[in-house]
Amino acid sequence: MFARCHNIYDHNFIDETQAHALEEAVGEFMTFFRESFPQATVPIKMHLLEDHAVPWAKSFHVGFGLLGEQGAESIHAKFTRLSLSCTAIADKL
Numbered sequence: 001m002f003a004r005c006h007n008i009y010d011h012n013f014i015d016e017t018q019a020h021a022l023e024e025a026v027g028e029f030m031t032f033f034r035e036s037f038p039q040a041t042v043p044i045k046m047h048l049l050e051d052h053a054v055p056w057a058k059s060f061h062v063g064f065g066l067l068g069e070q071g072a073e074s075i076h077a078k079f080t081r082l083s084l085s086c087t088a089i090a091d092k093l
Contacts, residue, residue, distance in 0.1 A: 001029040005049060010065040014057040023054045 008014070008022040030050050033040075042050070057063060 009053050009063040014061050019057040
């Protein structure tokens, strides 16, 4: 169940269909967690998933994968590749 959540929120870009699927997956996962562990408190990362992942995805259309160091490195690598591919273009300005 958590894998379904992770596969959605780890995408770089999230459309409205994926945001809706994330909302369903998170609800299913949190229901399972609460029913399986009724005495447990909700860890902070689960709180973030339950209360903030879907609004984040709907507002910014990106997943949490862009927030961490790996996401930043991924974006940096893409900009570097783009920069290198444009270095041969003469600046006509």
